[in-house]
Amino acid sequence: MLRLSLLTWPVVASLLSLVALCPAPHAEAQPTLLAKVEGDPLPSWNDTAPKKAILDFVEKVTKEDSPDFVPVPERIAVFDNDGTLWCEQPIYTQFAFALDRVKALAPKHPEWKDKQPFKAVLEGDHKALAEAGEKGLVEILLATHTGMTIEEFETTVAEWIKTAQHPRFKRPYTECVYQPMLEVLAYLRANGFKTFIVSGGTTDFMRPWTERVYGVPPEQVVGTTFKTKYVVEEGKSAVVIEPAVDLIDDKAGKPVGIAKFIGRRPIMAFGNSDGDFEMLEYTTTSKGARFGLYVHHTDAEREYAYDRKSHVGKLDKGLDEAPKRGWVVASIKDDWKAVFPPKSSPK
Amino acid sequence: MLRLSLLTWPVVASLLSLVALCPAPHAEAQPTLLAKVEGDPLPSWNDTAPKKAILDFVEKVTKEDSPDFVPVPERIAVFDNDGTLWCEQPIYTQFAFALDRVKALAPKHPEWKDKQPFKAVLEGDHKALAEAGEKGLVEILLATHTGMTIEEFETTVAEWIKTAQHPRFKRPYTECVYQPMLEVLAYLRANGFKTFIVSGGTTDFMRPWTERVYGVPPEQVVGTTFKTKYVVEEGKSAVVIEPAVDLIDDKAGKPVGIAKFIGRRPIMAFGNSDGDFEMLEYTTTSKGARFGLYVHHTDAEREYAYDRKSHVGKLDKGLDEAPKRGWVVASIKDDWKAVFPPKSSPK
Numbered sequence: 177m178l179r180l181s182l183l184t185w186p187v188v189a190s191l192l193s194l195v196a197l198c199p200a201p202h203a204e205a206q207p208t209l210l211a212k213v214e215g216d217p218l219p220s221w222n223d224t225a226p227k228k229a230i231l232d233f234v235e236k237v238t239k240e241d242s243p244d245f246v247p248v249p250e251r252i253a254v255f256d257n258d259g260t261l262w263c264e265q266p267i268y269t270q271f272a273f274a275l276d277r278v279k280a281l282a283p284k285h286p287e288w289k290d291k292q293p294f295k296a297v298l299e300g301d302h303k304a305l306a307e308a309g310e311k312g313l314v315e316i317l318l319a320t321h322t323g324m325t326i327e328e329f330e331t332t333v334a335e336w337i338k339t340a341q342h343p344r345f346k347r348p349y350t351e352c353v354y355q356p357m358l359e360v361l362a363y364l365r366a367n368g369f370k371t372f373i374v375s376g377g378t379t380d381f382m383r384p385w386t387e388r389v390y391g392v393p394p395e396q397v398v399g400t401t402f403k404t405k406y407v408v409e410e411g412k413s414a415v416v417i418e419p420a421v422d423l424i425d426d427k428a429g430k431p432v433g434i435a436k437f438i439g440r441r442p443i444m445a446f447g448n449s450d451g452d453f454e455m456l457e458y459t460t461t462s463k464g465a466r467f468g469l470y471v472h473h474t475d476a477e478r479e480y481a482y483d484r485k486s487h488v489g490k491l492d493k494g495l496d497e498a499p500k501r502g503w504v505v506a507s508i509k510d511d512w513k514a515v516f517p518p519k520s521s522p523k
Numbered sequence: 524m525l526r527l528s529l530l531t532w533p534v535v536a537s538l539l540s541l542v543a544l545c546p547a548p549h550a551e552a553q554p555t556l557l558a559k560v561e562g563d564p565l566p567s568w569n570d571t572a573p574k575k576a577i578l579d580f581v582e583k584v585t586k587e588d589s590p591d592f593v594p595v596p597e598r599i600a601v602f603d604n605d606g607t608l609w610c611e612q613p614i615y616t617q618f619a620f621a622l623d624r625v626k627a628l629a630p631k632h633p634e635w636k637d638k639q640p641f642k643a644v645l646e647g648d649h650k651a652l653a654e655a656g657e658k659g660l661v662e663i664l665l666a667t668h669t670g671m672t673i674e675e676f677e678t679t680v681a682e683w684i685k686t687a688q689h690p691r692f693k694r695p696y697t698e699c700v701y702q703p704m705l706e707v708l709a710y711l712r713a714n715g716f717k718t719f720i721v722s723g724g725t726t727d728f729m730r731p732w733t734e735r736v737y738g739v740p741p742e743q744v745v746g747t748t749f750k751t752k753y754v755v756e757e758g759k760s761a762v763v764i765e766p767a768v769d770l771i772d773d774k775a776g777k778p779v780g781i782a783k784f785i786g787r788r789p790i791m792a793f794g795n796s797d798g799d800f801e802m803l804e805y806t807t808t809s810k811g812a813r814f815g816l817y818v819h820h821t822d823a824e825r826e827y828a829y830d831r832k833s834h835v836g837k838l839d840k841g842l843d844e845a846p847k848r849g850w851v852v853a854s855i856k857d858d859w860k861a862v863f864p865p866k867s868s869p870k
Binding site: 249252326327370372379383387393394395396397401404405406408411412413415422428429431432434435436437438439440441454457458461462 | 596599673674717719726730734740741742743744748751752753755758759760762769775776778779781782783784785786787788801804805808809
């Protein structure tokens with residue numbers, strides 16, 4: 177395993193912001209892995225405070241005679257992805273993808289055999305990759321995520337995600353999603369909420385599979401974006417991804433992304449790191465009933481345990497501020513009965 | 524009436540692109556003015572070819588056993604706003620708003636009495652305003668559309684649009700919408716389509732009223748956007764509009780906006796000008812059943828007649844290309860039984 181633990185979204189974000197202008201298959205319709213909403217809508221949550229807080233909040237904003245009633249169109253809930261809806265350890269899934277892409281693209285780039293940081297990726301040379309530093313990582317991202325049409329990129333992601341497996345759990349990444357959060361998504365939608373993903377990962381990397389996995393359609397996915405341009409060639413049209421960043425959807429970029437793409441202030445926000453702080457703050461510092469929740473990674477046995485000192489998904493300021501701001505902190509160890517969905521039976 | 528006929532979206536777009544960085548009430552839940560979808564779903568359309576083309580297309584993509592069947596999540600339809608969903612003559616409604624805002628803000632800007640182009644607006648001095656030229660118009664836009672929170676701006680729009688009236692039709696602008704197109708919006712939604720607005724006007728100007736008027740919620744409005752930033756002061760958070768353009772959602776900017784905000788290629792597109800050409804092209808140059816329609820303004824008596832030589836809503840290239848590309852051209856005079864919704868009875 178390459179050691180990329182230093183590669184956090186804020187680091188990537190600051191890297192990407194330095195990058196100046198250089199030179200899809202549709203998601204499937206049938207959401208799978210979604211929890212059933214019969215009887216207990218949150219069966220994978222223990223009967224502890226966080227579950228009660230979610231149920232109480234939804235009840236008070238959906239009961240017509242409640243002083244906190246919120247009309248259906250304003251029931252907007254936003255979810256971070258990495259570490260909130262799916263596992264982000266030991267490295268972000270999107271970086272596992274980027275590294276695999278370097279290997280897959282290598283035959284078309286014979287020069288990579290002798291050129292860092294690609295050489296390091298191809299040889300599994302952790303030391304050389306570390307030495308390539310931030311500049312090297314940006315090169316990897318640009319080489320694997322830009323310079324093609326969005327539809328080409330999305331096809332590549334869709335194919336990769338079908339077969340790639342999490343190194344520890346030996347399951348597709350799309351099964352390393354949190355069953356309790358799938359239940360929250362389904363429960364909120366059953367109560368008239370529109371659910372959005374607001375993630376530091378790139379939009380194009382998420383859209384090919386979020387509808388199938390989370391029931392969140394592409395048009396409800398807000399993420400980091402590259403600049404694009406419209407091209408027409410021989411009667412065919414496409415939107416091409418350019419090697420320059422448009423929006424970095426992390427930290428203060430999350431409220432910006434929400435205002436731009438959604439255009440309403442959410443009433444519920446779910447995150448797991450300091451990168452989500454501003455999203456929870458923006459959601460909860462306005463009039464009316466508001467709800468913020470942090471997933472706290474406390475379970476090294478069933479998943480991972482990390483917070484204040486982690487390079488991936490650092491949760492430090494958020495842990496201090498949550499109690500002051502009335503945000504719920506859900507401990508995976510204490511509050512989740514299950515972490516991942518049951519394994520599907522072999523076909 | 525100030526003569527602003529030269530102010531087309533492309534002109535505004537090119538102006539805005541020159542601007543470098545210098546220094547909401549929620550939409551209502553109940554769509555009004557929406558057509559009933561019982562019996563004939565398009566009662567305000569004459570029984571001519573365009574109506575038949577719309578009905579035939581929707582039938583073939585929604586019938587399960589049709590070779591052109593399209594699953595519900597992929598039924599994306601995009602609509603230009605100015606000149607396609609509501610009247611854009613004699614000047615864009617958004618510019619009528621901008622001029623009214625200059626007048627409303629004048630007491631807070633005593634210097635405007637002696638400063639062009641504001642002086643010209645305040646004095647109704649058409650000649651001086653024309654002399655202020657493009658630079659002057661940009662100054663007006665920035666002074667009236669940026670430098671406040673999105674929620675403040677949206678409140679201003681919502682209040683203005685309640686009372687402002689179209690100069691010729693003497694009705695609120697939100698009643699100078701096209702009844703036949705309201706029927707198309709409702710008909711498509713009844714058939715599982717998700718309807719989006721993709722307009723050269725600014726997103727923040729449309730979102731406060733599109734849900735009430737068109738049944739299109741804020742999160743399905745794609746438009747020209749300004750850059751924004753997140754600010755927190757004394758425990759309150761907001762997203763502030765900065766005086767710099769982010770996306771110019773016109774011409775080739777429309778496919779870019781669609782790919783960015785919607786993330787799926789639409790299967791139906793409705794426009795009325797060359798500014799919509801690339802949107803129709805992007806929609807119709809891909810596999811599967813595709814539909815493009817231009818509203819052709821041919822009715823000087825009931826609305827306006829303009830096309831190839833108009834400064835607002837110029838339709839020239841589109842008229843030539845439509846027949847070659849199989850796009851429908853709907854003539855207001857010949858194909859629309861009614862133009863605007865019936866006047867509501869006085870309260």
